[in-house]
Amino acid sequence: MMSVTEGGGAAALAVVVDSIDKNLDGRRLALIESTPGAELKIHGGLGSEALDEPVRKLMQDALQDPRSHDGLRRIETDAGALELYLEVKRAVQELIVVGAGHIAQPMAHLGALLGFKVTVLDDRPDFATRERFPEAEQLVAADFSNPFADVLIHSRSHILLVTRGHKYDYECLIRALKMDPPPAYIGMIGSRRRVRATYVQLLEEGIGHNLIDRIHAPVGLDIGAETPEEIAVAVAAELVMLRRGGTGLPLKDVERVAERFFSEDTVKGQT
Amino acid sequence: MMSVTEGGGAAALAVVVDSIDKNLDGRRLALIESTPGAELKIHGGLGSEALDEPVRKLMQDALQDPRSHDGLRRIETDAGALELYLEVKRAVQELIVVGAGHIAQPMAHLGALLGFKVTVLDDRPDFATRERFPEAEQLVAADFSNPFADVLIHSRSHILLVTRGHKYDYECLIRALKMDPPPAYIGMIGSRRRVRATYVQLLEEGIGHNLIDRIHAPVGLDIGAETPEEIAVAVAAELVMLRRGGTGLPLKDVERVAERFFSEDTVKGQT
Structure with missing residues (x-):
């Protein structure tokens, strides 16, 4: 199971721990x-398609739901009830930071902290160094005209464009947008004006609205981030939200525990 | 200037770099x-109240605006135009993490990364150790019945309650709520149910709605955080938002660059 996820894959395992038919235990x-x-x-099987099919469905759902946990599950099947221990090894997600400047450093750090396999690309070998990026899995001396030549991009790749110049971001962006399958995330740093200039260029190049809409730009959550560390936190929060779901609003406002609570109290007081 | 901010204070300095009256230069x-x-x-002065007053106003505004930067400013005064170099040393913000468990570690780390002066409190000396919290400014062996006895809390203190148990969080919470001046932030981890139970207890203790409303609970931004690292990122993002402003929504959705841009295009195309 571990070797699978290290290679970028995913796996789910179900073991029967209880059922009416004791022969099934341990299958x-x-x-x-x-x-x-x-x-x-x-791989493997419980003995009949009537058992395998609902268990397969359960595992597929667990793999797709980022909030699913390992643990016991009870399911009803046409061949009777089953208690299973379910183990899920979710795929490793990758973060590819394009540009090894001052934002890339805290970003690579936070990416690794969040369990991303981090790759840092730059065309300046002095910047993409082990000293500056101790937690990166891979440091790549790239040519920005073909930046992903030495990096495998797949559906769990998160690409963050933070190069030193608009034209480099643009060249990388257009490559990232044309990838099949598309990466999970393409974020590009930049002011509203710079983002807009990029979109003009993309349209002129014949890139459609649906592709442009996939770009996260300006990048990150709107938390007023200014310093490189703050920007990295804003982007890290956006990556977690993409992974797990949510609104980005303060949980206090989403849950409104006090508000609900006090209004219930008021209602009770009135009856 | 530096010693002021290390002590928890703040300072602004203005130096005249250009004016009609050359005698003013350098004041x-x-x-x-x-x-x-x-x-x-x-401290100091430019020579007349007509000059000092607008400069003092400029510095006051700069100190209050978390987005203000050091740099040249030009202002008009009743005594003529002035060019100033303005330097702002904003106060150091403090993060007091109460409870030294598995969420406290990435939280203290991210707090330090964001420039907070971090204090970690616990009543278990084996937990609040230098090895587990290398970046903390202060490690305090606290008694949770009087947790802030050895920690100075002020208006720039950010208190995060992540102890191992509801009753400890509660004891610290009630102390934090009664402080004068109030700290900048009181966050408490916990499920909706646990937060609700806390509010019941606070009300029974006679704590008013206005005080309860100051508590950030559940803590952090709504990004679906599950792991300790993800929770720390959610809280870090909330702290940045408090410091800088913002909505927490993805910047892509706030700015809507593509949307605005394309709709303008459509309008142009129709005329």
């Missing part, structure tokens, strides 16, 4: 995606 | 708040 079914986007392959 | 005016909440004291 296993595994669902393995060896590399990102590869077909899910089934 | 200085400083505005210093020696400790948090202390009165702003004026």
